[in-house]
Amino acid sequence: MRQVQHTVCILLLLLINFSVFAQVTHSDVLKNKYSPELLPSLIMASNQWKPFPKSAADWKKSLPDTVISLLINRGEQAAKKSFYNIPASVTLEFVKTGNRTDYETLSFNKRNQLWDLVLAESVEGKGRFINQIADGIWSICEETFWGINAHIGMQKAGAGYPT
Secondary structure, eight states, rough: HHHHHHHHHHHHHHHHHHHHHHHHHOOHHHHHHOOOHHHHHHHHOOTTOOSSSSSHHHHHHHSSSHHHHHHHHHHHHHSSSSOOOOHHHHTTHHHHHHOOHHHHHHHHHHHHHHHHHHHHHHHOSSSSSSSHHHHHHHHHOOSOOOEEEEEGGGGOOOSSOOO
């Protein structure tokens, strides 16, 4: 009995600690660090923001040769594969059995394959991967649902096929 009381006390203390920490907010951290007058000097103009190199030559200046070789190799491997459709039966597996893995595997593999092709074309710049990139984009555009099958139930019609 004493051990149960001891455990309950510890749990209550933990609960109190968590509730105290939960009430602490840090919503003014940025406000205290950066004044409104300073912000314009910290924000880059949208026409100056260049998150990615513009050409294969620029990529080659930005990345080591080993990384470029790896990206091209991955693109070559991706180019050897077809883009597979996601069958209706796999889409319904989550509703029928709770299995979301088969759907996610097909969906994520397709997107990763396209990503590998795009990166390979970006660093190489020879046009070798353009047709496969177009096929990948086309394949994804043809999907009935661009989310994950476990989330289809959020639609107005509920779980089942996407409407």
